[in-house]
Amino acid sequence: MTEIHVPDDLSGLDDERPTVALVITPVASAAPLAAACSLAKVDADVVPSDVGAIAVLRDPVSGRAGAAAVSQLLRQVPVVLLERRESQMTATQWVSGVHDRDLPPGLVLSDAPEVLEDLLLDGRDPSTVDGVVTSVGMSKLKAMRVLAAHRPRRWARRSARPVA
Helix, strand or coil: CCCCCCCCCCHHHHHHCCCEEEEECCCCCHHHHHHHHHHCCCCEEEECCCCCCEEEECCHHHHHHHHHHHHHHCCCCCEEEEEEECCEEEEEEEECCEEEEEECHHHHHCCCCHHHHHHHHCCCCHHHCCCCEECCCCCHHHHHHHHHHHCCCCCCCCCCCCCC
16 A cells, blocks of 8 residues: 655645736726726726736635626626736636636737736736726725716717707
């Protein structure tokens, strides 16, 4: 029979834990995504980019739960979770709170804006990015106001006839 040895020091298992987790969205600006993160109880610093707002999760280990919660609020809009574990990256697409499919990280990064690469690969602090908005400490009322202010307005079309 083969003897199994379990080491006392399990710190080597930390290599499997994500050190960076980003949720990439098509949301046009940082404030509404930060509000959505606040409502979803996801602690994140949200930065603007050319491809959409990017949520930098404060707890990278909560990446899957964060992506699920954000995509649940955004409903049918797909979001991408990028995670870095030491020198390995993974990319997954989420829709309506559900893991939809795995994506090749190289493909996701092929046309990525510089800020995304800086956050994921270089460990840039999101607080140094112009336009950053945090979900941490945002009240539910403020989050609702931010979302209402950024909601597309639908104007009822009225007849051009003058009212008599």
